[in-house]
Amino acid sequence: MSSTSSTGSTGSATSSTTTLITNIASLVTNDPSLGDGSPLGLIQDAAVVIDGDRIAWTGDSRKAPATDNRVDAGGRAVIPGFVDSHSHLVFAGDRTQEFNARMSGRAYSAGGIRTTVAATRAASDAELERNLTHYLAEALRQGTTTFETKSGYGLTVEDEARSLRIAAAHTDEVTYLGAHIVSPDHADDPAAYVALVTGEMLDACAPYARWIDVFCEKGAFDGDQARAILTAGRAKGLHPRIHANQLSYGPGVQLAVELDAASADHCTHLTDADVDALASGATVATLLPGAEFSTRAEWPDARRLVDAGVTVALSTDCNPGSSFTSSVPFCIALAVRDMGMTPDEAAWSATAGGAAALRREDVGRLAPGAYADLAFLDAPSHVHLAYRPGVPLVREVWRRGTRV
Numbered sequence: 001m002s003s004t005s006s007t008g009s010t011g012s013a014t015s016s017t018t019t020l021i022t023n024i025a026s027l028v029t030n031d032p033s034l035g036d037g038s039p040l041g042l043i044q045d046a047a048v049v050i051d052g053d054r055i056a057w058t059g060d061s062r063k064a065p066a067t068d069n070r071v072d073a074g075g076r077a078v079i080p081g082f083v084d085s086h087s088h089l090v091f092a093g094d095r096t097q098e099f100n101a102r103m104s105g106r107a108y109s110a111g112g113i114r115t116t117v118a119a120t121r122a123a124s125d126a127e128l129e130r131n132l133t134h135y136l137a138e139a140l141r142q143g144t145t146t147f148e149t150k151s152g153y154g155l156t157v158e159d160e161a162r163s164l165r166i167a168a169a170h171t172d173e174v175t176y177l178g179a180h181i182v183s184p185d186h187a188d189d190p191a192a193y194v195a196l197v198t199g200e201m202l203d204a205c206a207p208y209a210r211w212i213d214v215f216c217e218k219g220a221f222d223g224d225q226a227r228a229i230l231t232a233g234r235a236k237g238l239h240p241r242i243h244a245n246q247l248s249y250g251p252g253v254q255l256a257v258e259l260d261a262a263s264a265d266h267c268t269h270l271t272d273a274d275v276d277a278l279a280s281g282a283t284v285a286t287l288l289p290g291a292e293f294s295t296r297a298e299w300p301d302a303r304r305l306v307d308a309g310v311t312v313a314l315s316t317d318c319n320p321g322s323s324f325t326s327s328v329p330f331c332i333a334l335a336v337r338d339m340g341m342t343p344d345e346a347a348w349s350a351t352a353g354g355a356a357a358l359r360r361e362d363v364g365r366l367a368p369g370a371y372a373d374l375a376f377l378d379a380p381s382h383v384h385l386a387y388r389p390g391v392p393l394v395r396e397v398w399r400r401g402t403r404v
């Protein structure tokens with residue numbers, strides 16, 4: 001086994017050591033050229049070889065090459081680490097009372113996102129970072145090895161920029177969402193806020209972000225404003241993604257496809273033309289069932305999208321208001337139970353689908369060259385993620401070739 005050192009392995013201390021993980025009952029590779037030829041590229045009685053922080057070999061355990069170290073998976077399933085391509089984790093405070101009132105059928109007149117904006121502005125950098133790393137650690141324990149996170153609770157130049165600076169210290173997948181809602185400071189003049197988001201705020205935020213996002217919805221930003229915001233971001237080197245068609249029908253999804261956004265997120269209210277647009281372009285439809293669960297809203301129709309040939313990702317939307325879960329397995333179970341996905345499709349969407357929504361090929365699959373990001377399940381197959389909802393099946397997580 002060659003042990004050439006890998007690149008980009010700053011997080012790994014073992015870049016020239018090879019490790020065999022064997023006695024894997026069922027391995028999801030997400031590489032159709034491996035295993036059974038399905039999109040999941042399933043291999044039974046499988047083994048994986050890790051070289052430094054990358055996968056070097058995947059296949060039948062009886063054909064595995066010699067390595068420096070050997071790990072026995074104990075007949076468990078192994079899957080790629082989850083790729084959670086949509087979260088909002090730079091925030092302070094919580095919205096327990098709002099959730100309790102909503103789920104108790106009581107009216108609640110607090111400010112929704114504005115509540116979190118006020119708490120976030122009042123928090124120190126250290127408090128925001130502590131909160132972020134707390135939820136990132138929680139997600140990692142549940143198998144999430146790649147995560148995207150957004151700003152959007154600062155809504156001033158300084159608070160958006162510091163939110164992104166803090167996020168960028170913990171992930172490469174950082175999204176500028178100054179256009180989450182119109183800032184309360186500009187409630188009387190939304191146009192002035194759009195000018196700020198596309199001007200001074202964008203200049204301050206662009207150095208820390210890879211992506212730009214906008215909440216395109218009645219009461220937030222309309223199609224023309226969303227277009228202006230995403231286009232301005234693109235001119236500064238940020239790539240578009242969009243919150244689209246969550247609460248109502250609207251222009252967001254078709255705008256996403258037109259602008260080649262990496263992802264249109266939510267996609268709960270779609271016309272046939274919206275579905276056709278997604279099927280014809282490279283934009284991934286990212287479904288976030290934690291939001292529908294936590295607001296008792298109508299489910300997005302994953303079956304309709306998959307049948308139309310749309311690439312679907314599943315993510316948590318983890319945020320303190322509308323979806324306070326960091327659990328991708330929970331989202332998989334919801335997608336299978338209530339959105340018409342098969343267990344295979346949901347597992348694919350939460351790993352390879354999330355990678356597609358971030359335009360990444362080095363995560364979300366366990367094939368040679370990909371990062372060695374994987375999760376051992378206390379179960380013989382990935383189907384158990386939906387079959388055993390609410391059970392903490394993720395027993396062990398490896399990230400960049402290291403057990404965490």
Ligand SMILES: [Zn+2]
Nearest residue numbers: 086088243317
């Ligand atoms: Zn969101």
